[in-house]
Amino acid sequence: MAYPVRPKQTVSMQTRDGLRLDADLYMPDSAPDCLESFPVLLMRQPYGRAIASTVVYAHPSWYAAQGYIVVIQDVRGRGSSEGEFDLFAHEISDGEDAVNWAAGLPQSTGEVGMYGFSYQGMTQLYAAANRPRALKTLCPAMIGYDLYQDWAYEGGAFCYQLNLGWAVQLASETVRRQGDLEAYRTLYATARSLPTSNPVNAESGILRQLAPDSHYHDWRRQDQPGDYWQQLSPQSYMQAVDLPMLHIGGWFDTHLSGTWRFYKEMAARSALTQHLVIGPWAHLPWGSRVGGLDYGDAANSPIDRLQIRWFDRFLKGIDRELLDEAPVSLFEMGQNQWRRFVQIPERQITYHLTTTGLAALDLREGKLTTEPQSSEQPDTFVHDPWRPVPSQGGHAAFPAGAFERSAIDCRTDVLTYSTEPLEADLHLAGEMSVTLNCAADTPSFDLCAILSEVKQNGTVYNFTQGYRRVIASPNAAATHQITLQPTCICLGSGSALRLSISAACFPAYALNPGLPPGLPQRLPPKSPNAGGLSEPTLAQSPSGHGSSGHSSKGDLGSSLLEAQVITITVYGSRSQVLLSVAG
Structure with missing residues (x-):
């Protein structure tokens, strides 16, 4: 049944150190002669509680109409809440206090669930760290489990x-x-x-x-x-936490690696129900069109209704059918349908790189083959920091998603390797990686790997990518693995799979100046910008900030003014692409 919802109220709680945190409260309006109790859904966020993550979720009043007390809280130092905002620093203690306070609200059953994405997903994990008894379930979406590698x-x-x-x-x-x-x-x-x-x-x-x-x-x-990073990362605090969780992600979300790894960890060790749902979405919104492609009506977000089913099961004890469903639900791009799996697909196939040495000049010269070829001709390309390969779509750029990239693949600082047209549909699902044997003439360089579908009409759309900063001896060939975003896609028969390799993807990732680790360079003052600011810039080469204690004032400026032209040679016969496939 759908309940009428009372007018929104502003309510406040006090943290253990005496600060006031404000929240909006949405209450179902039960019959006057029946003072009904309801579970509480809590969201804690830093963007002003009136927004309430409606960029991806239904309005809190909709959730309240399903029979839940909904609390949307401003975290410390945000919105109208007291205190100073210090990114993630207070979310464990404040989150625990908020859960205990929410459990004691009038007409609460004393049981609390949490939902939200991005920062609001992170606050769920922090709140769970000390295992407050009232917290019964989480629905974390698009989170950085390890803040270093999943976010920064x-x-x-x-x-x-x-x-x-x-x-x-x-x-x-x-x-x-x-x-x-x-x-x-x-x-x-x-x-x-x-x-x-x-x-x-x-x-x-x-x-x-x-x-x-x-x-x-x-x-x-x-x-x-x-x-x-360990002090800030949820990963450091979740090892003793065991709650039923609905993990939510998007194929083009910048934090997918965190969602993916957290689900895998919980599925392996948890005694309670863990489900994973990944749509064809960027960080926001969660609709049918992402980047340059429309994935159809099935891609429109089912998350609100699914979360109500989840909360009904774990906060109200109903909808037992949920437990009978396969726990992994992945949207298959290409076929534009949802697929269910008992576990994440792990069967893998390998493609090998074959080339004439001209893969940077002609799209026909670099090949992907299922059998290794006896070709020792390497491919060499040059990265010019003044005209870096631009980022377009993917998960790390804005706007994110799949875009037509044939013009980028035609650049001479991009290596391309393609299969022959596929004789049958190729269903990819799960983890992907690229292993490159290569050398560069600088002690540091970057590798960007992008997988795309070359459609029968010649258009090229990316569907997953990865990035790697390499520290190595100059001109010494070594093998480097690039981890790609997990994905789920069907490449139709007649289309082809393409791998594109470059040394930049800017501005998604900061440019690599190609300098030795820890080497600071004093740069001349920049010209005044529109704000009238002018200051010298300290360039810092890769791996220098944390280890040497030097500060950096504008890495982009250091990259452009001090960056080296980098020549990279890729040995295709010693390189490969590893793909997970779904039956």
Whole structure:
């Protein structure tokens, strides 16, 4: 039954250290002669509670109409809640306090579930860390399980575009709370113009001046895994937690690796129900069209109804049929349908790289074959930092998704290897990787690997990619693995599979200057930007920030002004693509 919903109320709680946290409360309106009790659904977020993640979820009033008390809370230092916002630092204690408070609300059954994506997904894991008794189930969506490798960095390379945009967004809320209208206008305009505005200005000028305490500056300095990241990562606190969880992700979401690994860990060790649902979505929204492709009506988000079924089962004890369903639900792109699996597919096939040495010049010269070929002719290409290979779609750029990329593949700084037209449909599902044997003439270089479908009409659409920052001896061939995003796609008969290799994917990832690790370079002052800012820039080569203690003022500026031209040679006969397939 659908309940009428009372007008929204603002309610407050007090943290253990005496701060007020505010929330919006949505209550079902039961019959006057029956004071009915309801479970509580809690979301904790940093973007202003009125939004309530409606960019991907139904409005909280819809959830309340299904028979739940819904609480949307501003975390510490955000919205109208008291305190100073310190990214993720207080979410364990504040989250536990919020769960216990929500369980004691009038007409609450005392049982709490949580939902939300991105930061709101992370707050669920932090709240569960101390195992509050009232918390019965979670629905974490699009989370960074290991904050370093699932959020800030990928393969050792900083996820530049999305993290810069997010930092500007958070900084805007900080100055809004401080009442600094001029700073808010500047940051708001910067956020609205990214990624087309000058990102050097956004990072080394505007963000440093207006948000000197932003987490972004720490994230740039801490460029290696270590204690800093362990203290912030949910992975460090979840080992003793066991709750039924509905894990939600998107094939083009920047945090898919975190969702994927967390589900695999919980499915392996948990005694309770774990389900995984991954749609063809970017971080937001969760609709049928992602990037340049429309995946049909089936791709429209089923998550709201599914979450109600989940909460009905684990907070109300109904809908037992849920337990009989296969736990892994993956959207298969190409066929544009949902597929269910008892477990994540693991059967793998291998493609080998074959080339005449001209894979950078002619799309016909690089081949992917199921049998290794006796070709020792390597491919050599040159990365010019002044004209880096641009990012287009995928999971690490904005906008994300699948886009037609044939023009990029025609560049001479991109190697391409393609199969012959497929004789039968190829169903890929699960984990993918590329192993390249290569050498470069600098001590540091990047490798970007992208898999695409070459359709019969000649159009080319990416469907998964990965990135790796390499530290190696110059001109010494070595083997490097690039982990790609998991995926699920059917490549139709007559189409072809293509692998594209480059040394940049900018601005999705920060450019690699090609310098030895830990080598700082003093650069001349930049020209004043639109905000009138001018300052010298300290360039820092890869792996230098965390280990040497040097600070960096604008890695993009260092990349462009100090970066080396890099020559990379790939030995195709010693390289391969490993794909998981679904029966």
